[in-house]
Amino acid sequence: MSSDSFNKSFPVSWEELHRTAKALAWRLTEVGPFDGIVAITRGGLVPAAVVARELSIRIIDTISVASYGVEGDDKERGRINVMKNCEIAGKGAGWLIVDDLVDTGETAKAVRSILPDAHFATVYAKPAGRPLVDTYVTEVSQDTWIHFPWDLEPRPVEPISSLRR
Template sequence: MGTKSERYVKTYPVSWEQLHRDSKALAWRLLELGPWEGIVAVTKGGLVPASVVARELDLRTIDTACIASYDWKDQGEARILKEATLAGDGSGWLIIDDLVDTGGTAKILRAMLPKAHFATVYAKPKGRPLVDTFITEVSQDTWILFPWDAESKFVAPIATMRENGEA
């Protein structure tokens, strides 16, 4: 699939505050579509958005689907580490994830919980058709830098980076 540096030319940093606001906006959209029985949080990225959505929708039944497909630099083939067991076929349940990228994880989740409503905070064009609700779309060549993967440090201006062949 290639490394991050080969697939992504832009970075979209997301702060904790922005993620919270965007997750709350997702909850507002989902509120109108309910009622919901529970949430399946997709680990690890979907845990924080699922927590915000659960709070805002006053849902206490939360299960997880544990699927590994990323590390900090590569996207590989998805592996199911744990299936959601409380949601049955997904009827009346939400699947919450941080992002749908190429759709690999989304296809697994759709097969696992075919009747669930799949919602993500962020969506890219290749994966967007696989989710029912999302908040923000970013281009396919953008790496979303989530707050749990970052720390504050100096970054050169875009123009300087371009002059140095870094942007």
């Protein structure tokens, strides 16, 4: 899917991300306890920190998987590249995987193949990837580009109505 395929823009503020990640933690209280968290970097780092605080989890590992920007364009999907694996022994039973978003599901498939028994949670889910996660908070349409706060700067924008001309 090229960047032209994204018809909608969904900017997320720091406050909104914190509130939604905390809502994810509430949902996960019904599933845990967990031995630790594996955050998918980079996007999963912030929600994983919020979830870890709320669930009193101190053990956090990371797995670095790139699917966007592998070829240099943040909106172009490339091949999946596991750049750093986590150090979890076994298949992940008792562990929680946290990411910001499941989109096409390609990253989720790669991480699931490494930790098939872990519980997978995301803040946002798109329809194509939603079946691959166990818990999520907010569903957005497949043609929506989510702008996370670490990718934003305050600037003037055109009203939505001007985009339909």
